[in-house]
Amino acid sequence: MRKVFLPRNMGELWSIMTDEPAARVYAGGTDLLVSMRSGAVVAPVLICLERLPELQGVREEGGEMWLGAATTHAALLRNPLVARHLPLLVQAVRTLGSPPIRNMGTIGGNVCTASPAGDTLPPLYVLAAEVELQHAGSRRRLPVREFITGPGQTRLAAGEILTGIHIRKPVEANCQRFEKIGQRRALACCIASLAALLTLTPAGVVISARLAWGSVGPTVVEAPAAEAALTGSVLSRDTLNRAAAFARQAVAPIDDIRASAAYRREVAGNLLLRLPQVQG
Amino acid sequence: MTVEFNLNGRKISVNVDPDRRAVDVLREELGLTGTKEGCGAGECGACTILVDGVNRLSCLMLAAQLAGREITTIEGLSRDEGLHPLQDAFVKHGAVQCGFCIPGMILGAAALLREKPTPTRDEIRQGISGNLCRCTGYQKIVDAVTEVTRAVKEEGKSS
Numbered sequence: 001m002r003k004v005f006l007p008r009n010m011g012e013l014w015s016i017m018t019d020e021p022a023a024r025v026y027a028g029g030t031d032l033l034v035s036m037r038s039g040a041v042v043a044p045v046l047i048c049l050e051r052l053p054e055l056q057g058v059r060e061e062g063g064e065m066w067l068g069a070a071t072t073h074a075a076l077l078r079n080p081l082v083a084r085h086l087p088l089l090v091q092a093v094r095t096l097g098s099p100p101i102r103n104m105g106t107i108g109g110n111v112c113t114a115s116p117a118g119d120t121l122p123p124l125y126v127l128a129a130e131v132e133l134q135h136a137g138s139r140r141r142l143p144v145r146e147f148i149t150g151p152g153q154t155r156l157a158a159g160e161i162l163t164g165i166h167i168r169k170p171v172e173a174n175c176q177r178f179e180k181i182g183q184r185r186a187l188a189c190c191i192a193s194l195a196a197l198l199t200l201t202p203a204g205v206v207i208s209a210r211l212a213w214g215s216v217g218p219t220v221v222e223a224p225a226a227e228a229a230l231t232g233s234v235l236s237r238d239t240l241n242r243a244a245a246f247a248r249q250a251v252a253p254i255d256d257i258r259a260s261a262a263y264r265r266e267v268a269g270n271l272l273l274r275l276p277q278v279q280g
Numbered sequence: 281m282t283v284e285f286n287l288n289g290r291k292i293s294v295n296v297d298p299d300r301r302a303v304d305v306l307r308e309e310l311g312l313t314g315t316k317e318g319c320g321a322g323e324c325g326a327c328t329i330l331v332d333g334v335n336r337l338s339c340l341m342l343a344a345q346l347a348g349r350e351i352t353t354i355e356g357l358s359r360d361e362g363l364h365p366l367q368d369a370f371v372k373h374g375a376v377q378c379g380f381c382i383p384g385m386i387l388g389a390a391a392l393l394r395e396k397p398t399p400t401r402d403e404i405r406q407g408i409s410g411n412l413c414r415c416t417g418y419q420k421i422v423d424a425v426t427e428v429t430r431a432v433k434e435e436g437k438s439s
Contacts, residue, residue, distance in 0.1 A: 004298035004344040029340045033301075034321045046299065048345060074334075098410025099388065100328055100335045186409030187323055 005047045010054050013047070014136035017159050020045045025161055027055075027070040028104035030097070031113045055108070055163055058082055066132075067165045069108025074099070076107060085169045088197060089123045091178035096120070098186045108162045114148045117215045121148070122195035123178060124165070125220045126210035132164040133157075141166065151218050172208075173197045179271045180214075183258060190215040191259040194271035204234045211243075216251035216268045223250035226272070235276045244269030285346045288356020298344035303327045305343050306353060314354035314383045318412070325411035328384035329353050335391035335410075354383035357390060365431065366390055369424040377415030385411045389425045397432045404429075 003020070007013040017023065024043035026032040027050055035041040049055055055070035058079045065085055067076065073093045076082050083090055096102060096110070096119040110120045111131060121144070129144045136159065144165070147155050156162065170176065175198040182188025193214035199207040209230040213221045225246035233239040253264035284293045287310070296305050306312045306329070318326030320339050327338040330352035358364040363371070366386050376382050385408060392399060392407030399407060404425045405418070413421060 001297040002299040004342050006344055006347070029342070029345075030322050030337075033340045033342070037320060046342070048342070050345065097322075098325065099391070099407060100325060100337050100410045101322055103334050103336050104322075104340060186406075187412070 002043065003045045005045070006051050007047065007049075008051055010052065010134075013049075013052060013161070016047055017161075018136065020047070021158065023047045025049060027106040027109045028072065028101075030101055030105040031109060031115075049108075049161070060085075061166075063169055063171075065167045065169060067107050067167070069111075069132075069162045069164050070106050071108075072104065072106050073097070073102035073110075077102070086123075086127070086167065088127065088170070088173075088176035088178055088195060089120065089167075091176070092119045092123045092180070092193075092195065095178070095180045095182075095185070101187075107165060111144060111147070111165065112154060112156060112162055114150070114152050114154050114219070116151050116218055116220075117190040117193075119180065119190060119193065119214065121220045122193055122212040122214040124167070125212040125222065126195045126197040127167050127170060128210075130166045131162050132166060133160050134163045135160045139163075145220070145222075148219050170197055172199045173210075175200055175275070177275060179274055181267055181271070189258060192216050192253075192264050192267045192271065194268070196272075196275060198230070198275070200235075206230045206233055206235065211247070211272075213247065213251060213268050213271075216253040216264050218252070221251050221268075223247050226250065237273075240272050240275065244272045247272060281344065283343050283347050285348060286350045288352060289359055294343075296343045298342060300343040301339055302329070302341040302343060302346055303338035305346065306338060306351075312353050312355050316380055316383060318380070318384075323412075324381070325384045325388060326381055328387045328411065330357075330387055330391060333391065333394055335388050352387070354387060357387065364390070365428050366393075366425065369427040370421070373420045373424040373427065375416060375420040375424040377413075381411055381413045381415075385413060385421060389421075389428075393425075393428065393432070398429045398436075399425075401426060 005016045023045035025047045049070045056068045058081050059066040110118050124144045130141045131147045133140050177196045180193040181191045195212045197210040209227040226243040229243040248265050248269040251268045253261040255261045281298045303317050306315045316326040318324035322340050328335050329338045332350050388408045388411045404422050
């Protein structure tokens with residue numbers, strides 16, 4: 001039998017973490033409990049973060065948004081501030097798991113699980129999100145792309161938890177799009193995804209472009225050459241094809257049960273061709 | 281540990297290991313076998329229960345997490361002698377074949393209607409998209425849920 005703690009405030013959390021250094025921390029349980037049942041993860045002690053008010057909710061802090069790490073995906077989708085300021089993230093979260101999974105899983109959990117297929121990760125990369133990490137008595141911020149170091153691997157230190165995510169509001173990005181390929185619409189682990197954050201002139205010329213792909217490499221893949229290929233041009237078929245070629249060079253997909261590496265590489269480029277459909 | 285929570289409208293207290301899964305507490309400790317276990321990994325929805333009115337998966341919740349919550353299983357969805365309107369509609373439309381997914385399906389639909397009393401067919405399909413059915417092809421399930429939303433709409437008109 002494992003001990004299971006449900007701390008009610010941060011003071012309780014830090015004292016449990018000090019007393020139980022081998023504890024594994026979880027919020028929704030949609031990843032950790034599955035890995036434990038399959039035997040992939042052994043955890044003698046569990047700490048569930050679902051009842052910590054300090055990790056809940058969404059705040060507007062000047063030009064930034066703060067998302068509490070233990071805020072569920074469903075709560076993000078219901079939040080009017082998230083709807084107004086982070087439409088790219090909203091599009092991604094709508095495709096994540098299923099209604100019950102979104103009622104349980106949290107944004108912080110999606111980041112800490114650091115799956116190459118994590119649906120919130122490509123948007124968080126292009127939004128230049130920063131994770132807020134706390135340790136008993138200390139706090140630091142790290143760009144999400146530095147926090148995640150490999151599949152399932154992060155820079156989370158012993159005794160530290162992710163408490164929130166800071167995102168600068170993308171006020172100028174007037175074209176925000178998330179595209180995901182899966183075997184079906186719900187309950188589908190991602191085969192390839194694209195998050196695009198573009199700023200266009202009224203005539204449709206790209207002023208700036210941020211692009212990130214999911215499920216086509218060990219972590220989220222960025223392709224500065226593809227971004228540069230879009231910048232200064234309208235989103236014509238030729239421009240997009242040129243950018244798609246750079247994207248296919250940048251990705252490093254694998255063959256797995258869901259799709260072949262070759263298919264993923266092809267699709268990673270093709271997802272760019274969908275951008276004109278939503279211009280403006 | 282002793283876990284106290286509200287189950288189908290009644291306060292209860294059970295003595296269980298804190299890391300027991302909620303689905304096992306319900307089925308094995310409390311004998312409520314209406315809640316099914318399908319995949320055990322969050323991918324099928326058969327073990328759906330309502331936690332404070334929200335559909336969650338009892339295979340991915342531990343006993344300790346039940347503490348203080350209001351839990352509804354299929355056995356308690358109707359709080360009187362008769363069936364819940366969703367259950368009546370499922371019977372009427374023949375929305376049940378093997379039946380294994382139905383408790384979770386009905387609780388998923390109940391959670392959807394609580395949040396959105398008159399969803400469109402598309403919204404119903406999205407609302408139950410976490411509940412897999414391998415028999416019916418979903419058409420009759422969506423018909424059954426639609427019937428309940430129609431009843432809600434008519435009630436709205438007459439009042």
